[in-house]
Amino acid sequence: MSDEPYTASKSRSQNRPGWSISFRHPLRHDSRGKSGLKMRRGLGTNEEDEAARMVEDMNVILGDQAWWSAVKRAEAEKRFSKPVVNAFYDEIQAGREPPETLRDRHIALPSAADGYAKVLFVGTTGAGKTSLLRQIIGSDPDEDRFPSTAPAKTTIADIEVVQSDGSYKAVVTFFSEFQVQAYIEECVTSACIAAFEGAADARVAERLLHHSDQKFRLNYVLGTWQEEPTQTPTDTDDDVSFDNDEKEVADAHATVLTPEEMLRNQEALRTYVERIRNVTGIVVMSLSDQLGENVVRLTGADRDAAEELFEFDLNQRDDFSDLVHDLLGEVKQRFDYVASNNLVLGPSGWPELWMLETDDRTEFIRHIRWFSSNYWPEFGRLLTPIVQGIRVRGPLYPVFDQTATKLVLIDGQGLGHTPDSSSSITTHITRLFPNVDVILLVDNAQQPMQAAPLSVLRAVASSGHHSKLAVAFTHFDQIKGKSLPSFSDKRTHVMASVTNALTSLKDVLGAPVAKAIERGIEERCFMLGGVDKRLDDLPGKASEYMRTQLSQMIAFFQRAILPPPPPEARPIYDPTGMGFAIREAVIKFSEPWLARLGLAAHNNVHREHWTRIKALNRRIAGELDLEYDSLRPVADLVSRLTESISLYLDKPFVWTRDPNDEQEADAAISNIRRGVSLALHEVAVKRVIEQHLNDWRTAYDSPEYRGTGSTYRRALMLRHIYDEAAPLPDTVMTQLSAAFLGEIRGIVERSIDEGGGAIRLETSAGPKLAKAP
């Protein structure tokens, strides 16, 4: 709990008429994981006296813990003013519905039982997932531009499309106010650090407008920074295009901002940069006083320590949180431009969802684009960065085939580039595997399969889902070379890279699984070029080739819901080997982490910069996410355990009867793998995060984890968390490792049982019934 007494104050809102109340909510954690989330709510009055009375009401509630419970709400409503009661109690009863559930309520995702195949798009950022999605839903690359594409890190929200006859319907869900506030806090902090480092205004603005994860981009909402005020939109994006017409195409649906609006946005940005400089100056001064030297001149480790203290002091200041709340207000204000009758606000006034239903395709695209566009003339009004998910339904069929295909297409964030295939795929993606019929790996055909797509193959195979795998190669148009004159030469060239990839994974996947994938791979790979263009604009032969490939791919999707023949042969396992598999997984999980934390050396894994470890720590401590960028402890534990156990499952010591062929054996074992993978997702979150939330919070910013030496101490705390979450089963078992081993063994045994297999000690198995194929 915070040491300060909780008190409220009133202020005039910058972006809204009337008075607001600011207070720290004693029962809400802030994004650092500490109680006392700083909040600001409108009071709905212009009268100063009335606002003052409301502040008094709030101070009564804040001053007496007896009021701090949801059951007191009714009594509070009788005694205090309504806006105050809402501001305080809505937050206790929060328990926000997950955004997927909200979307489900308005547009359900049909399943195989309804004749629908669900296709999940997975692949490196920039591979062409969204471009391909556009082809399948008949969205014009120039006129519709929905959903958005660009060279990298474009898609941020979950995008789900349901093909269906009838009207066009859309439901959009948003990141919570808390999440957006945390993002803004990080942007403001980063801008202040730039100011602290003496950067020019443009650089400070850049840090404010572009979050370091390259996903949360405030410039979409606030507009771009201009050195000189200007009334015409300027494309200040850095990507230099070699494509003549890329930016020239007139956008039929674009609404360009008025000159006044643009000037207003620029003026506002200038003021924010000034405020950032002011608050930075104050913190630098007080920190220099505290430390007895000018912090701006420090270097090396002292500088790191000073930066950490700077960040902490900054985050404590009221003028910092005022800045954050004013920016949050700006974001909220942009909702004024969307049709308000379609908007549903949550109890705190933060948008919960937006809906639209219409028969008019043009209207549909025009509206939805406020939530998904990355079109620069619209910067200053777009809501894209705070959109968490967009689900649309309607007659969204490919232009070349209007027969009503029944597909649910799921696109989302691309994978980052990773140095090696052992980096785990985020659990945000792997947890969807059980619920889809096709996992479509989208990859750029110009280069051999890189580490990120290889890690997708690893994750899909070890979790028993490889029968759902398909691969779409994009950029086929850009494979050039005299030795590859025809489409079929090019295809052979690309397929060779797939075979290479599978060979390189044999050790991790186990030979049977690698073979199982290889067996049907020809029918599962599709070669697509010019995915970003209208089919009609491609040269004749290419256009024809592309149509055929797309049609075959869509036919593959639709067949994916036909149930495979159930395997009859059942594997029987000896439990002895399981302990070894689990032990190996723990080693493979912990060794690279020790290297990342700088506590040991391990192969090619390098020590992570302290700011990245701290960013991971912040996300977990504030319950914002389980991971940060490529730092994914939960996904790592899931992957390593899934892979080791998958290898163990490869080798039952007998079968109830000889499997007819390798396919039957593979199908029987994959059943079990799927059960294991599903359960491991839950256990890993529980062990790494939930059971150690307090440790994560302590490591984030209790006093001993601040300043000189804090990086090392934080590393030790993380090691402690991992050691307890996944203790090494060893010759001499501790109680902790015995419990861990027992829990994981329980999962494997249950999955074997539920997947149709059995467990028996090899010695007690009696005569061998049948051999593994």
Ligand SMILES: Nc1nc2c(ncn2[C@@H]2O[C@H](COP(=O)(O)OP(=O)(O)OP(=O)(O)O)[C@@H](O)[C@H]2O)c(=O)[nH]1
């Ligand atoms: N030449 C060529 N360019 C393509 C092809 N497919 C996609 N592109 C371009 O590649 C870039 C990335 O495409 P996107 O569809 O946005 O990629 P994505 O996989 O959705 O990327 P994220 O959303 O960042 O994960 C865009 O500039 C596309 O125009 C293709 O087949 N050929």
Ligand SMILES: [Mg+2]
């Ligand atoms: Mg995309």
